[in-house]
Amino acid sequence: MKYFLGIDGGGTRTTAAVSDETGKIIRTVSGKTINYYSVGMDTARSNLAQVIEEAVCGFGSDFSFAAAFIGCSALDGDADEQTLNALCGGVINSEIISMSSDVYAALKASDSNCVAICGTGSMVIGEKSDGSIAVKGGWGHTVGDEGSALAIALNALRLCCIMHDNGEKTPLLEKAESFFGVSDFREAIDKIYGEYSAKDMLAKFATDVAALAANGCMTSRKIIADEAHAFAKTVITLLKEIGGSPMLMLYGGVFQHNEYFTEEFMNKVREAYPFQESMLLDIPPEVGATRIARSLYYNGKA
DSSP states (O other): OOEEEEEEEOSSEEEEEEEETTOOEEEEEEEEOOOHHHHOHHHHHHHHHHHHHHHTTTSOTTOOBSEEEEEETTOSSOOOHHHHHHHHTTTOOBSOEEEEEHHHHHHHHSSSSEEEEESSSEEEEEEOTTSOEEEEEOOOTTTOOTTSHHHHHHHHHHHHHHHHHTTOOOHHHHHHHHHHTOSSGGGGHHHHTTTTOSHHHHHTHHHHHHHHHHTTOHHHHHHHHHHHHHHHHHHHHHHHHHTOOSOEEEESHHHHHOHHHHHHHHHHHHHHSTTOOEEEOOSOHHHHHHHHHHHHHHHSOO
């Protein structure tokens, strides 16, 4: 029996799936992010090693995968040999190892030609009629990632700073103080640049912003709508390049847990594509990654 490894290395966590040669998933494990831009290569490599150790537990010391595919949020295309070896060398025992973007794994998990992801970061990927791949977004939180949980959280926190300076007391500011466990928002400075400085920690505040929006907070609704519209423009650009999509697949925590964001996002998309259909991706990217791994082994291509 041959076994295949598929990994979805998102901005917050890494999920690995092991499948047999029939495609049946026999094990799924999760760990910390392997995005080496966020945590550094040494930490990413250590996080990957911990996930692999759990994934192969019980298989024996000489166990080897037939093929492995890693989808990594630090990439928007295929990894070069140096990067692949730096992250995976000596960590994954496999006949074939390949690594590309995490959105590529999500695309292969779907039956569509276009997948939009909004989680800690954001990106959209599409496949053209000639089989070539197009990617938009994914510029990272410093200059991009519009629509992401982190973008929503940071914009909300910036507004909280202004509200505090203006002497306002609003539901959003009160929620931020509660999030950081402080009675005065200025006391959150140490936490923002200390224990909450990691992207995944700050991004969690987007859940509170979504809850406020669901309860009718217009300030929170505007923050979310602005980010939803910004990411929709990125997706529209991609759809134009690939010639449209019969079904736009949506994946990531923002789409899964923020109905108002998804509604505003699709309203904006339908301004350009009035009949565009969408649905949440119901097959995890790590499963798509195992499909890629099997294809690499049996067909020599993804």
